[in-house]
Amino acid sequence: MTPVTTHTTCPYCGVGCGVEVKSQDLDVAPVAGLQAHPANFGRLCVKGSALHETTDHTDRLLHPTLNGKETTWDKAIGLVADKMRQVISTHGPDAVAFYGSGQLLTEDYYVANKLMKGFVGSANMDTNSRLCMASAVAAYKRALGSDTVPGSYQDLEEADLMVMVGSNAAWAHPILFQRITAAKKANPDMKVVVIDPRFTATCDIADLHLPVRPGSDTTLFNALLTYMHDQNCLDNDFIAEHCEGITDALDAARAAAADFADLEQKTGVDASELETFFSWFRDTEKTVTFYSQGVNQSIDGTDKANAIINLHLATGRIGKPGACPFSITGQPNAMGGREVGGLANQLAAHMDFAAEDRERIKRFWNAPSVAEKPGYKAVDLFNAVKDGKIKFLWIMSTNPLVSMPDADAVKEALKQCELVVVSDCMANTDTTAAAHVLLPAASWGEKNGTVTNSERRISRQRGFLPPPGDARPDWWIITQVARHMGFEDAFPYEHPSEIFDEHARLSAFENNGRRDFDLSGLTGMTREQYDALAPVQWPVNDTYPEGRARFFDDGRFYTPSGKARFVPINAQLPEQDDATLIMNTGRVRDHWHTMTRTAKSSRLARHIAEPYADFHIRDASQRGIRDGALVELHNDRGQIIVRAKVSDDKRQRPGEVFVPMHWTSRYASSARMGVLINQDNDPVSGQPALKISRVEARPFDVEWQGFVLSRTDLGPLDADYWAYNLTDTGHMYEVAHRDSPEAFLQKIEQSEGEGSWLRFSDEANHHYRLARVVDGRLDLVVFIHRDYDFGTRQWLIDRFGDEELDRNDRRALLAGRAPGAQVDKGAIICSCFQVGENAIKEAIAQGADTAEALGKALLCGTNCGSCIPELKTIIQKSSVEFTDAAKAG
Numbered sequence: 046m047t048p049v050t051t052h053t054t055c056p057y058c059g060v061g062c063g064v065e066v067k068s069q070d071l072d073v074a075p076v077a078g079l080q081a082h083p084a085n086f087g088r089l090c091v092k093g094s095a096l097h098e099t100t101d102h103t104d105r106l107l108h109p110t111l112n113g114k115e116t117t118w119d120k121a122i123g124l125v126a127d128k129m130r131q132v133i134s135t136h137g138p139d140a141v142a143f144y145g146s147g148q149l150l151t152e153d154y155y156v157a158n159k160l161m162k163g164f165v166g167s168a169n170m171d172t173n174s175r176l177c178m179a180s181a182v183a184a185y186k187r188a189l190g191s192d193t194v195p196g197s198y199q200d201l202e203e204a205d206l207m208v209m210v211g212s213n214a215a216w217a218h219p220i221l222f223q224r225i226t227a228a229k230k231a232n233p234d235m236k237v238v239v240i241d242p243r244f245t246a247t248c249d250i251a252d253l254h255l256p257v258r259p260g261s262d263t264t265l266f267n268a269l270l271t272y273m274h275d276q277n278c279l280d281n282d283f284i285a286e287h288c289e290g291i292t293d294a295l296d297a298a299r300a301a302a303a304d305f306a307d308l309e310q311k312t313g314v315d316a317s318e319l320e321t322f323f324s325w326f327r328d329t330e331k332t333v334t335f336y337s338q339g340v341n342q343s344i345d346g347t348d349k350a351n352a353i354i355n356l357h358l359a360t361g362r363i364g365k366p367g368a369c370p371f372s373i374t375g376q377p378n379a380m381g382g383r384e385v386g387g388l389a390n391q392l393a394a395h396m397d398f399a400a401e402d403r404e405r406i407k408r409f410w411n412a413p414s415v416a417e418k419p420g421y422k423a424v425d426l427f428n429a430v431k432d433g434k435i436k437f438l439w440i441m442s443t444n445p446l447v448s449m450p451d452a453d454a455v456k457e458a459l460k461q462c463e464l465v466v467v468s469d470c471m472a473n474t475d476t477t478a479a480a481h482v483l484l485p486a487a488s489w490g491e492k493n494g495t496v497t498n499s500e501r502r503i504s505r506q507r508g509f510l511p512p513p514g515d516a517r518p519d520w521w522i523i524t525q526v527a528r529h530m531g532f533e534d535a536f537p538y539e540h541p542s543e544i545f546d547e548h549a550r551l552s553a554f555e556n557n558g559r560r561d562f563d564l565s566g567l568t569g570m571t572r573e574q575y576d577a578l579a580p581v582q583w584p585v586n587d588t589y590p591e592g593r594a595r596f597f598d599d600g601r602f603y604t605p606s607g608k609a610r611f612v613p614i615n616a617q618l619p620e621q622d623d624a625t626l627i628m629n630t631g632r633v634r635d636h637w638h639t640m641t642r643t644a645k646s647s648r649l650a651r652h653i654a655e656p657y658a659d660f661h662i663r664d665a666s667q668r669g670i671r672d673g674a675l676v677e678l679h680n681d682r683g684q685i686i687v688r689a690k691v692s693d694d695k696r697q698r699p700g701e702v703f704v705p706m707h708w709t710s711r712y713a714s715s716a717r718m719g720v721l722i723n724q725d726n727d728p729v730s731g732q733p734a735l736k737i738s739r740v741e742a743r744p745f746d747v748e749w750q751g752f753v754l755s756r757t758d759l760g761p762l763d764a765d766y767w768a769y770n771l772t773d774t775g776h777m778y779e780v781a782h783r784d785s786p787e788a789f790l791q792k793i794e795q796s797e798g799e800g801s802w803l804r805f806s807d808e809a810n811h812h813y814r815l816a817r818v819v820d821g822r823l824d825l826v827v828f829i830h831r832d833y834d835f836g837t838r839q840w841l842i843d844r845f846g847d848e849e850l851d852r853n854d855r856r857a858l859l860a861g862r863a864p865g866a867q868v869d870k871g872a873i874i875c876s877c878f879q880v881g882e883n884a885i886k887e888a889i890a891q892g893a894d895t896a897e898a899l900g901k902a903l904l905c906g907t908n909c910g911s912c913i914p915e916l917k918t919i920i921q922k923s924s925v926e927f928t929d930a931a932k933a934g
C-alpha cells in the first residue's frame with residue numbers, strides 16, 4: 046500500500062483543530078496540524094500531537110459480548126432490540142433510556158436521538174454534556190431565545206479585554222490559549238483577566254488574576270452591573286431597542302454587594318483588584334467574556350452565565366467584532382449534540398417540546414410517537430435506574446462510573462437495571478465492567494462524520510484506519526437496532542452522508558429564519574461533496590452561503606419579541622464551613638477525561654504520573670500532610686487516595702483542594718474522585734455542581750513505598766495504593782502499602798515468566814530491590830523503601846529497551862543507575878521533545894532564564910508551546926531558590 050494523507054479533526058477538545066494524518070495500512074506517522082483549518086492554522090497542542098500514539102489496538106473492545114462471552118452482531122442486536130421492545134410494551138417507553146456523549150459524531154448522535162425521541166416515544170436520551178455545558182445552553186436560551194454562541198474565535202483575537210471565567214484554557218483549550226497569547230503580543234493594549242479560585246497555567250498571560258471564593262461569581266458580576274449603571278456606562282440605546290427586563294435585573298443586581306469593601310468580603314478578592322477589573326471593564330468596549338466549567342459546573346451555573354450575559358447586553362457588547370459572551374465547549378462535538386437535540390430537554394435541530402415543534406418533527410420523521418415531554422436529566426436518569434423506573438439503559442461513548450457525581454451510586458444503580466448495554470471502543474473501563482452487553486465501537490481514525498466546535502464550525506472527521514475486529518461505527522450499531530425493532534423505513538442509512546443530509550434538511554424544514562440553526566445550504570450534497578466538505582460555521586443558508594461568523598449584529602434575537610432578555614439574578618453565596626475543605630475538580634494538561642486514550646501515550650502519561658490533590662500549606666500542615674506523601678480524601682460517600690502536592694503560593698486558596706478528574710480504577714487503586722461528589726445540581730439546567738464538594742483530608746500512612754517496572758501490564762496490584770503509567774519501554778506502577786512488603790513481593794515474584802533474579806534486601810528498613818532478567822532482557826524491576834526515593838528510574842526504564850543487557854548494566858540494575866553520571870530527567874515538562882524538569886533546571890542554572898532561551902538550549906516549548914507557562918513557573922521558582930541560597934551564603 047502507498048501512504049495515504051487524510052485531513053480530519055482532533056477528537057479531543059472543543060477547539061476542533063484540523064489534523065493531517067499520513068498513514069500506511071495500520072501505521073500512522075506523527076500527525077501534523079492542518080494549515081488550512083481555521084481553528085488552528087497548522088498548530089496542535091500536546092494531546093493532538095500525540096494522536097498517532099493512541100491508534101493501536103491494545104485494550105480495544107473487539108467483539109460484541111454478552112455477560113462477558115463473545116457473541117455475534119446478529120445476536121447482540123437482536124437481544125438489545127428485543128429487550129427494548131419488551132420493556133416498552135410492559136412498562137411504557139419511559140422505562141428505557143440512552144445516555145450519550147459529546148464525543149459521538151453528529152451522525153451517531155442524530156440517529157440515537159431520532160430512535161429515542163421519535164420512535165421509542167420517550168425523551169430519556171440524555172448525555173454527558175449535561176455535566177459539561179447544560180447551564181451554558183440554558184442561559185443562552187433564557188437570554189437570547191436560542192442556544193446560539195454569538196461569536197467566533199476571531200473575536201478572541203480582536204478583543205481589547207479578555208475576561209476568562211472558570212477556564213483553564215492553557216491546559217483545556219491550548220490552541221485557543223495560544224491564539225489569545227499571540228493576539229496579546231501583537232496588541233500590547235489587550236488585557237487579560239482570569240477569574241478562578243486557583244492560580245492556573247492560564248494566569249501566565251493574565252494582567253489580573255481574581256482568586257474568587259468558589260461560587261461567588263454571581264455576586265461579582267451583579268456588583269459589576271450595578272457599578273456600570275452607577276457610572277452611567279450602560280448602552281441605553283441598545284437596551285431600549287433590543288432588550289427587555291433591565292429594571293428587574295438591575296434591582297436584583299443591587300442586592301449583591303453594598304460597596305467594594307462588602308464585595309471584598311464576599312468574593313475574597315482585594316477591593317483594589319476588584320476596582321481595577323471594574324474600571325477596565327467600564328473602559329473597554331471590545332470585551333469578550335470567555336467562560337467554561339468554573340461557571341457551568343455550579344449549583345447556580347445558569348445564573349452565573351446569565352449574570353455574564355446581562356453585562357454584555359447592558360453594554361451592547363454582543364454581535365460586534367471583539368465583543369460577546371463566549372461559552373467555550375469542552376468536547377469535540379458538544380455543539381453537534383446540541384444541534385441534534387442530545388439533551389433530554391431538547392427535541393432536535395434546536396426545537397423543543399412545544400406542540401408546534403413536536404408536530405413539525407413528527408411530520409418530518411414520519412414518526413409514530415414523538416416524545417411529549419422532556420426526559421430525565423443525567424442525575425435523575427441514574428436515580429430512576431436505581432429506583433427501578435428505568436429497566437433498559439444504553440450508554441454510548443461515555444464513562445459515567447467515573448465522571449458522574451456520586452459515582453458509586455451510579456455503580457449501584459446499574460446493578461438494579463435489567464439490561465445495561467455499553468457501546469465503547471475500549472474493553473476495560475469502569476463502565477464496561479458494569480454492562481451486560483458490550484458493543485464494540487469504531488474509534489477516532491476509523492469513523493466518518495462531522496463534529497461542530499465551539500465557534501459553530503462544522504468539520505469532517507475522516508477515517509483512515511479499518512476498525513479492528515468486529516468494531517463498527519456508532520450510527521451503524523444504532524441503525525441496526527432500530528431496524529430490528531421494526532423501523533426499517535425510518536432508518537435506511539448506509540453511509541453517514543445520508544444521515545447528515547437528513548439532519549441538514551430537518552434544520553431547514555419550515556424554518557424561514559425562525560430558528561438560528563439552519564443548514565439548508567448543506568442539503569442535497571452528494572457523497573463526494575460531503576467527503577470534501579470544508580470547515581464551515583453554521584448557519585449555512587441563502588443569507589449566509591459561506592456561513593456566519595457573528596450572530597446578533599442585526600440586533601435581532603430569537604425570542605417572541607425579537608428582543609434579548611435580561612435575567613434577574615439573585616446572587617447566593619455557598620455556606621461558609623471552615624471545618625471541611627472544598628474539593629474542586631478539573632483537568633490536567635496531558636490527559637483526556639477517563640484516560641482511555643491518553644494513557645496509551647507514554648509521553649502524555651509522563652507529564653503528571655499520579656493522581657494528586659493540591660493543598661495550600663496552611664491546610665496541609667493543620668492536618669499533618671506532607672508534600673509528596675499520600676493523602677486520603679474522604680466524606681460520607683467514600684474515599685480516595687492520592688499524592689499530596691503542597692504549596693505556599695497562590696496555586697491554591699486556603700480551605701480548598703484541587704483534584705484532577707482523570708484517574709479511574711483501571712489506572713489507580715482508589716482515585717475515582719466522582720465518588721466524593723454529591724448530587725447537587727443547578728435547578729434550571731440540571732447540571733451537577735462538580736466543582737464544589739465538601740471533603741476531609743488526612744495522611745495515608747504506609748509501611749513502605751516503591752515502584753514496579755514491568756515489560757507486561759500487570760493489571761491491578763495487590764497493594765493499598767498503586768498508580769499505573771505506560772513508559773516508552775513497558776509499564777510502570779507507583780505503589781505503597783500498609784502491610785509488610787513480603788506478601789506483595791511474593792505475588793510479584795510468582796507472576797508469570799521464568800528468568801533469573803537479582804535481589805537486594807534489608808528487611809529492617811523494608812528496603813528491597815529486585816530485578817528479573819528473561820532471555821538476557823530486563824523483564825521486571827521492583828524497588829521498595831520505607832521512605833520513598835523518587836528519582837533513579839529513567840535509566841532503568843531505558844534498559845527495558847535494550848535487546849540484550851550488557852554485563853555492566855546488569856550489575857548496575859540494583860543500583861538503579863549506570864556507573865557514571867546519568868542524570869534522571871525528572872517529571873517531563875515538554876512532552877513534544879521529552880524534556881524533563883531536571884534538564885530544565887540545569888539549563889536555567891547555566892543562564893537560560895527565559896522560555897525562549899530554554900527553547901534554544903533544549904527545544905522545549907518550541908513545538909506546540911503548551912508547556913511554556915510551566916517553563917516560566919520553573920524559571921520563576923528557580924530564581925527564588927538562587928536568591929535564597931545567595932542570602933543564606
Ligand SMILES: Nc1nc2c(c(=O)[nH]1)N[C@H]1C(S)=C(S)[C@@H](COP(=O)(O)OP(=O)(O)OC[C@H]3O[C@@H](n4cnc5c(=O)[nH]c(N)nc54)[C@H](O)[C@@H]3O)O[C@H]1N2
Binds near residue numbers: 059257338339635
Ligand atoms: N487536557 C484536557 N483538555 C480538555 C479536557 C480534558 O479532559 N483534558 N476536557 C475537555 C472538556 S470536555 C471540557 S468541558 C473542558 C473544560 O475546560 P475548563 O473549564 O477550562 O477546565 P476545568 O479544569 O474543568 O475547570 C476550569 C477552572 O474552573 C475553576 N473553578 C472552579 N470553581 C470555580 C468557581 O466557583 N468560579 C470560577 N470562576 N472558577 C471556578 C477551576 O479552578 C478550574 O481551574 O476542557 C476540555 N479540554
Ligand SMILES: Nc1nc2c(c(=O)[nH]1)N[C@H]1C(S)=C(S)[C@@H](COP(=O)(O)OP(=O)(O)OC[C@H]3O[C@@H](n4cnc5c(=O)[nH]c(N)nc54)[C@H](O)[C@@H]3O)O[C@H]1N2
Binds near residue numbers: 176376442519
Ligand atoms: N468531578 C468532575 N467530574 C466531571 C467533570 C469535572 O470537571 N469534574 N467534567 C465533566 C465533563 S465536562 C465531561 S465532558 C465528562 C467526561 O466524562 P466521560 O464522558 O465519562 O469521559 P471519557 O473518558 O471521555 O469517556 C468516553 C468513553 O467513550 C469511549 N469512546 C471514545 N470514542 C468513542 C466512540 O467513537 N464511540 C463509542 N461508543 N465510544 C467511544 C472511550 O473509550 C471512553 O470510555 O466528565 C464530567 N465529569
Ligand code: SF4
Binds near residue numbers: 056059085093094
Ligand atoms: S487544542 Fe489540542 S486537544 Fe484541542 S482540538 Fe486542538 S489539538 Fe486537539
Ligand SMILES: [Mo]
Binds near residue numbers: 177178
Ligand atoms: Mo466537558
